[in-house]
Amino acid sequence: MKVDIEPGSGFCFGVENAVKIAEEALREGETVYSLGEIVHNDIEVARLTDLGLQTITYEEFEKLRDCKVLVRAHGEPPSTYAKAGENNISIIDATCPIVRSMQEKIRKVADVSRLEKGQIVIYGKEGHAEVIGLLGAAGPRGILVTGKEDLGRIDFTRPVFLFAQTTKSKIQYEVVAEIIRLNMEKVSAEHPGNTLKVHNTICRQVSGREPKLRDFSRQHNVIIFVSGRKSSNGRMLFGVCRKENPRSHFISAPEELKSEWFRDASSAGICGATSTPRWLIQEVAEIVRGL
Numbered sequence: 001m002k003v004d005i006e007p008g009s010g011f012c013f014g015v016e017n018a019v020k021i022a023e024e025a026l027r028e029g030e031t032v033y034s035l036g037e038i039v040h041n042d043i044e045v046a047r048l049t050d051l052g053l054q055t056i057t058y059e060e061f062e063k064l065r066d067c068k069v070l071v072r073a074h075g076e077p078p079s080t081y082a083k084a085g086e087n088n089i090s091i092i093d094a095t096c097p098i099v100r101s102m103q104e105k106i107r108k109v110a111d112v113s114r115l116e117k118g119q120i121v122i123y124g125k126e127g128h129a130e131v132i133g134l135l136g137a138a139g140p141r142g143i144l145v146t147g148k149e150d151l152g153r154i155d156f157t158r159p160v161f162l163f164a165q166t167t168k169s170k171i172q173y174e175v176v177a178e179i180i181r182l183n184m185e186k187v188s189a190e191h192p193g194n195t196l197k198v199h200n201t202i203c204r205q206v207s208g209r210e211p212k213l214r215d216f217s218r219q220h221n222v223i224i225f226v227s228g229r230k231s232s233n234g235r236m237l238f239g240v241c242r243k244e245n246p247r248s249h250f251i252s253a254p255e256e257l258k259s260e261w262f263r264d265a266s267s268a269g270i271c272g273a274t275s276t277p278r279w280l281i282q283e284v285a286e287i288v289r290g291l
């Protein structure tokens with residue numbers, strides 16, 4: 001059986017950067033706390049924990065003083081930086097530059113649209129760290145929409161500035177933007193100021209992978225998708241594979257592989273999320289080759 005690894009699989013630039021920053025900080029020998037898991041991948045978190053990285057919750061962060069805390073690639077809202085300042089915590093900022101520039105843009109748009117009461121709408125997953133950071137940047141006029149079902153939170157008579165969590169599906173984002181646009185059009189005669197500005201904030205490291213994964217899934221009999229179960233990007237990209245190839249299987253660790261999945265298969269494709277380390281994908285490919 002031919003076993004291929006999808007060339008684009010492995011950490012995205014933002015996660016790779018955050019892991020490198022953590023490794024450098026740990027080399028200095030001081031205790032480094034990570035506010036939340038540095039990456040949605042238990043195996044990689046365990047590897048960094050062995051190097052000395054201590055993952056903490058927000059409740060634990062509140063109680064810390066005089067230490068170093070790493071902000072992961074998802075970024076944090078302004079309140080986290082304020083708390084760190086109060087408690088003499090030095091922040092090791094590993095926010096992905098793409099996320100950071102989106103936070104800055106949102107802050108600017110929120111400020112400029114203050115007088116016209118513009119709504120900063122974030123299309124994303126409720127409770128996701130990146131979304132919490134983006135809503136924090138938006139301030140009181142920030143609105144979260146998770147899908148078509150809660151678009152009623154938007155006042156269609158007022159201006160809307162739409163942003164998406166970087167790992168959302170491009171197609172679904174376009175659908176959401178189109179429904180907002182149609183709703184605004186219906187009332188635009190009475191409310192001519194109700195403009196919609198859609199910001200293209202889906203990360204190309206993710207959107208570029210969707211068509212490639214689609215092709216890759218079609219080219220193989222069986223697809224093994226490796227990802228942490230908490231990764232929303234992983235769930236989204238696995239959905240892309242599954243749609244193209246029903247013999248797609250999601251695993252979070254090599255032990256979950258089942259030999260019966262490969263019965264009568266002449267080719268297997270191994271791929272993963274932007275939070276899956278390349279070394280883990282290679283390890284899975286080696287095991288599949290040996291089956």
Ligand code: SF4
Nearest residue numbers: 012014096098166203
């Ligand atoms: S998916 Fe894109 S925006 Fe998100 S951390 Fe990775 S590189 Fe940054």
